[in-house]
Amino acid sequence: MTRPQQTISEKTIERLSVYRRYLKELQKQGKERVYSHELSKLVSGTPAQVRRDLMPVGGNGCSSKGYEVNLLIEEIAKLLDCNDKQNIALIGAGNLGRALLGYLSGSRDNYDIVALFDNDPEKYGRVICGKRCYCIDQLAEKIKEYKITTAILAVPGEAAEATAEILIGTGIKAILNFAPKHITTSSTVFIETLDITKALEKAIYFSRKNT
Amino acid sequence: MTRPQQTISEKTIERLSVYRRYLKELQKQGKERVYSHELSKLVSGTPAQVRRDLMPVGGNGCSSKGYEVNLLIEEIAKLLDCNDKQNIALIGAGNLGRALLGYLSGSRDNYDIVALFDNDPEKYGRVICGKRCYCIDQLAEKIKEYKITTAILAVPGEAAEATAEILIGTGIKAILNFAPKHITTSSTVFIETLDITKALEKAIYFSRKNT
DNA sequence: CTAAAGTTGTGAAATCTTGCACAGCGTGAT
DNA sequence: ATCACGCTGTGCAAGATTTCACAACTTTAG
Structure with a gap:
């Protein structure tokens, strides 16, 4: 069966x-x-x-x-999960990125954020919330090293598409995108966008419709 | 027509x-x-x-x-928008709440986060990211004062339901919920949940399915 | 003026998603 | 041992959403 x-x-x-x-x-x-x-x-x-x-x-x-x-x-x-603990990368160590890191760290037994990336020299090279922050340039290298298959994208909207392109180039398989920007790709990478302003505008709309 | x-x-x-x-x-x-x-x-x-x-x-x-x-x-x-600028409340001034505040502040011409709420005495009474933070106890009062119709809920999962109850009691019309907890209500309040871990687990799942 | 190309608005088909309703089964009461 | 009850698994219908496909229209070219 x-x-x-x-x-x-x-x-x-x-x-x-x-x-x-x-x-x-x-x-x-x-x-x-x-x-x-x-x-x-x-x-x-x-x-x-x-x-x-x-x-x-x-x-x-x-x-x-x-x-x-x-x-x-x-x-x-x-x-x-396929009984596999997945290694996750978080791209963008700004306010939202750090909040997500805090939010998603902790005792998860099916995934783990193992590396952080940012293009700001103030940030990379340091350890933030217990995770090492690398320069974006090292994306490909580190993603291979850690066998990362899924990335969380928490960069500003302007940078989202370019960064996604890089990610896709590294052979990553799925992206969870927080930038207010739809990402189009011809590859088979799975992209899920959590669009906060979209959700808020929707809530605002229905705040008036619900009697 | x-x-x-x-x-x-x-x-x-x-x-x-x-x-x-x-x-x-x-x-x-x-x-x-x-x-x-x-x-x-x-x-x-x-x-x-x-x-x-x-x-x-x-x-x-x-x-x-x-x-x-x-x-x-x-x-x-x-x-x-109905040509109306909506006043929004943000409940929860933790990491995620503050990140959302930074993210959603700025030049929006259709909505504006006008008040912050938290139950931590370290936080309320102060001004955070340019917004006054009130004690949760003042929710009803301030929501009336500012004519707030929509609230963003960024409290820990354990507190989500109770806080949502309070919000609904104040007569609010819509809630954008970031807590990993589905909120049930018999009222007509519109509730939209942005469940981050759900989205991440989904991405992880499809990271393996997409050849 | 006529024709060709390209776009909108929309009925109708196709697809995706949810809900109904009932057969089949295990449990506990009589 | 039998029966009533309540739950699961699922065929099928209903509903929601997306896509197709084409008439009507506007512009441009000849």
């Missing part, structure tokens, strides 16, 4: 990440089992959606007892 | 925000007209999608000459 391995939608992947985070909380609390209707509240979804999301991770749900927390965490990890 | 005013999808609102940002750049460059296929590149979309997005803002496109940049900016502003 091999897993079908049909492609899983981005939205499902996102929700799996959210489910897992919550499952780990449950694990700490010592809860052993969980129902789809409990998980569904985490994402404002329906129980059916949760069950569907969980299908590709292997049907380990049990009728009338729900899902086993420990097992589910393991299975989601298998899918999301 | 009144505007139909049918509800516009969230995704369209997001893209309108992106279009506008780019249009403003074009405006600075002195470009007067723009085609749908130029805008479509900004969001990895198709020209047809852009034209559809622009329908609710009033069909000011002109065959074979495209859209008038200045007019389009104006019309999008009418829809997105």
Whole structure:
């Protein structure tokens, strides 16, 4: 009974990440089992959606007892992390970059920011928040050295595209972009943009629409 | 010829925000007209999608000459901002909060972060990045005083739900949440969550899938 | 004046995503 | 041992979003 391995939608992947985070909380609390209707509240979804999301991770749900927390965490990890701790690079050690570093450092067991990059001589060469900061020029070299596959881009908008180009050139596989700039590429690199001003303008718009 | 005013999808609102940002750049460059296929590149979309997005803002496109940049900016502003400068509150003056403050301050002509809140006595009472920081206890009072309708929530995950409750109680209309925690509410408040770890885990997942 | 090229606005098809509804199963009560 | 209950897995329908494709229009060239 091999897993079908049909492609899983981005939205499902996102929700799996959210489910897992919550499952780990449950694990700490010592809860052993969980129902789809409990998980569904985490994402404002329906129980059916949760069950569907969980299908590709292997049907380990049990009728009338729900899902086993420990097992589910393991299975989601298998899918999301491949049991591999990923090395991440953070490009840009400005305000946002340093905040992200603080935010994402700590006890993550599936990824780790291992290197920082900036083009400001004031910053590179130093250790910031416990991580070594390198000059942008060393990107290719260090990304190979640390076997980094994913980068977080926290540079000013003007620099985003050029920096992304460099990153893509190093053979990186995914970029999480915080610059308010859509990055286009012909390569297969996965690029996810978290556009803060876009999100804020959207919130502002709906602040007026919601009666 | 009144505007139909049918509800516009969230995704369209997001893209309108992106279009506008780019249009403003074009405006600075002195470009007067723009085609749908130029805008479509900004969001990895198709020209047809852009034209559809622009329908609710009033069909000011002109065959074979495209859209008038200045007019389009104006019309999008009418829809997105209602020609009103919105006052925003930022809750949480930690690393992320301060970074967001720096990032969002500056010359925005449609919104302005007018007040900061934190529950740490080290922080409230002071001026941080040019903005006065108040104690969380003063939320309701100040939100009324400044006529704030939208809040940015940048508090730790554990505090997110309780703080959101307070915010909703003050009659705020929209929340942009950065805490890694989905916020559920029975009210009509619009809540948009920018979940950084979710986005990162998604990027990590696709870093392995994209050949 | 006519034709060609290029663009908008939009009905209709296609695709993607979600929700419904029910068969099937394990559990606990009687 | 049987039955009622509640949950999972999933076919199918409904809904949302995107893309296609083409009529209508404007400009430019001949």
